Amino acid sequence: MKVGIVDTTFARVNMGKIAIDELRRICSLPYERYTVPGIKDLPVAAKKLIEERGCDIVIAMGMPGGKPIDKQCAHEASLGLIMAQLMTNTHIIEVFVHEDEAKDEKELLMVTENRVREHVRNAVDLLLNQKKLQKLAGTGQRQGFEDVGPILR
Ligand code: RDL
Ligand code: RDL
Ligand code: RDL
Numbered sequence: 001m002k003v004g005i006v007d008t009t010f011a012r013v014n015m016g017k018i019a020i021d022e023l024r025r026i027c028s029l030p031y032e033r034y035t036v037p038g039i040k041d042l043p044v045a046a047k048k049l050i051e052e053r054g055c056d057i058v059i060a061m062g063m064p065g066g067k068p069i070d071k072q073c074a075h076e077a078s079l080g081l082i083m084a085q086l087m088t089n090t091h092i093i094e095v096f097v098h099e100d101e102a103k104d105e106k107e108l109l110m111v112t113e114n115r116v117r118e119h120v121r122n123a124v125d126l127l128l129n130q131k132k133l134q135k136l137a138g139t140g141q142r143q144g145f146e147d148v149g150p151i152l153r
Contacts (some may be wrong), residue, residue, distance in 0.1 A: 001127060003031040004049030004058035010038040011063035012105075013112045015095065019059055022120040029124070039064060039096070040073060043080030050088045057127050058092045059120060063112070066100035074098070091126055095119045097144065115144035 003023060007016035016033050023031055032053045034045045039062035046058040060081055064074035074096060085092045095116055102108035122143075125132045140148040 001029055002053075002055045003029050003123065003127075004046060004053070004055030005031050005033045005061075006042050006045045006049065006058060007033075007035050007061045008038050008042070008063065009035060010065075011061070011097075011112075012099070013063070013097075013109055015061035015063070015097075015112065015116050018113055018116045019061065019095075019120050022117040023124070026121060027124055027128075029127075038062065038073075039077035040080065042077055043084040043092075046081065046092045047084040047088055050084075050090045050092075055090075057090065057123050059095060059116075059123050060092050061095040061116060062097075064096055064098045066098065070099075091123070093119050093123045093126070095143075101144070111144040118143040 005016050005019050016035060020031060020033065023029065032049055032055055034049055036042060036045045042060040042062055046060050049055040049058050064070045078094060081092050081094050097112045097115055099108065102111050139150050142148055
């Protein structure tokens with residue numbers, strides 16, 4: 001089993017470095033890292049990691065900016081990532097942190113660090129421990145900010 005890690009030079013945080021740190025902390029799976037300029041370059045990088053470098057899951061990370069053009073770019077990149085998943089029948093976990101999600105740089109760093117680490121754990125569980133995710137079904141999990149929790153009845 002091998003994990004692919006794709007990130008961008010556009011992002012203002014070294015997302016790949018955080019992902020590798022989390023992966024090393026929780027397991028000993030080997031990984032391949034591939035850094036591209038921006039989020040629209042993520043889909044083919046992820047597909048190449050799956051098809052040419054034998055990755056069983058990919059964590060694709062990037063930071064859409066706050067302008068309308070960036071939002072459009074993020075939506076297009078998302079569609080590309082979904083297409084790459086369907087073409088390869090392999091999960092690609094999309095970890096996007098929109099620059100305008102946070103009120104300042106300090107919060108942006110915090111959200112990014114938390115979201116990357118949480119999705120790395122999701123990816124490893126998708127690969128090795130499906131039962132753990134089943135236990136969390138319907139519990140209002142979020143990545144980055146606080147979980148919202150389930151609706152109690
Ligand atoms: O293929 C080269 C670029 O077109 C590609 O890297 C784009 O993803 C770059 N890019 C934009 O062109 C843009 O308008 C990015 C953003 N916005 C963005 O918000 N975040 C990115 N890239 O990572
Ligand atoms: O691949 C990992 C995530 O990118 C993926 O699980 C997304 O579907 C998570 N997600 C968002 O990124 C988002 O902006 C979700 C929502 N919004 C949402 O409203 N509901 C979800 N997921 O179930
Ligand atoms: O409702 C508040 C947030 O859940 C909402 O703003 C989400 O869209 C935030 N978000 C993203 O914008 C995104 O690109 C999330 C993710 N990815 C994600 O992977 N997980 C989240 N939120 O919990």
